[in-house]
Amino acid sequence: AQTVTQSQPEMSVQEAETVTLSCTYDTSENNYYLFWYKQPPSRQMILVIRQEAYKQQNATENRFSVNFQKAAKSFSLKISDSQLGDTAMYFCAFIPLGTGNQFYFGTGTSLTVIP
Amino acid sequence: EAQVTQNPRYLITVTGKKLTVTCSQNMNHEYMSWYRQDPGLGLRQIYYSMNVEVTDKGDVPEGYKVSRKEKRNFPLILESPSPNQTSLYFCASSPVGVDTQYFGPGTRLTVL
Numbered sequence: 001a002q003t004v005t006q007s008q009p010e011m012s013v014q015e016a017e018t019v020t021l022s023c024t025y026d027t028s029e030n031n032y033y034l035f036w037y038k039q040p041p042s043r044q045m046i047l048v049i050r051q052e053a054y055k056q057q058n059a060t061e062n063r064f065s066v067n068f069q070k071a072a073k074s075f076s077l078k079i080s081d082s083q084l085g086d087t088a089m090y091f092c093a094f095i096p097l098g099t100g101n102q103f104y105f106g107t108g109t110s111l112t113v114i115p
Numbered sequence: 116e117a118q119v120t121q122n123p124r125y126l127i128t129v130t131g132k133k134l135t136v137t138c139s140q141n142m143n144h145e146y147m148s149w150y151r152q153d154p155g156l157g158l159r160q161i162y163y164s165m166n167v168e169v170t171d172k173g174d175v176p177e178g179y180k181v182s183r184k185e186k187r188n189f190p191l192i193l194e195s196p197s198p199n200q201t202s203l204y205f206c207a208s209s210p211v212g213v214d215t216q217y218f219g220p221g222t223r224l225t226v227l
Contacts, residue, residue, distance in 0.1 A: 009155075033213055035216075044220060045207075047217075050215055091158060095212070095213050097213050102171070102174075103148065103150075103173075103216065105157045105160075107157040
């Protein structure tokens with residue numbers, strides 16, 4: 001079974017500080033794509049960052065970076081220099097290649113940036 | 116503007132009254148999908164479609180139907196809605212299956 005686990009339902013961080021959101025997943029597939037999505041209070045789902053499992057280099061997008069540990073099946077998101085606009089629900093997701101193209105999402109981490 | 120649109124955005128209905136939530140994308144994407152979002156459960160995939168006339172069940176397909184007769188449209192049909200289908204629904208599309216999903220704005224459905 002394919003699963004995604006986000007063990008931190010809620011987190012908070014001071015503005016300008018760094019925070020790391022954790023995500024683990026389970027799959028028997030060797031090739032897959034991993035994603036972090038952000039959902040602000042507007043409810044819109046916004047892509048934060050994407051990682052291909054075959055790439056060893058960790059993806060980065062400005063203040064957002066991931067720590068991808070394939071052997072441990074871990075995919076954490078680091079947000080540097082946190083801003084008030086980062087306050088949102090964050091979802092980890094993945095899609096394994098070759099098993100029907102089904103997406104799997106975690107239960108989310110609610111992040112609050114404190115001024 | 117490249118986008119995924121959903122209608123209606125909000126809907127309150129009663130048990131057993133058939134309804135359709137429409138989804139349309141203007142990006143010529145092959146892959147389209149429906150999700151429901153419930154507190155504490157995250158997003159769960161209901162159905163997805165790799166291309167016209169090709170649909171597959173996700174994790175929670177019971178009580179839902181879909182069709183993909185045109186590439187741009189992927190309606191979600193609830194033939195006999197029940198209160199446990201009260202949820203926030205998202206449609207999404209991507210160029211191909213294994214790619215970034217682009218989401219619609221969501222539809223808040225309440226079944227009384």
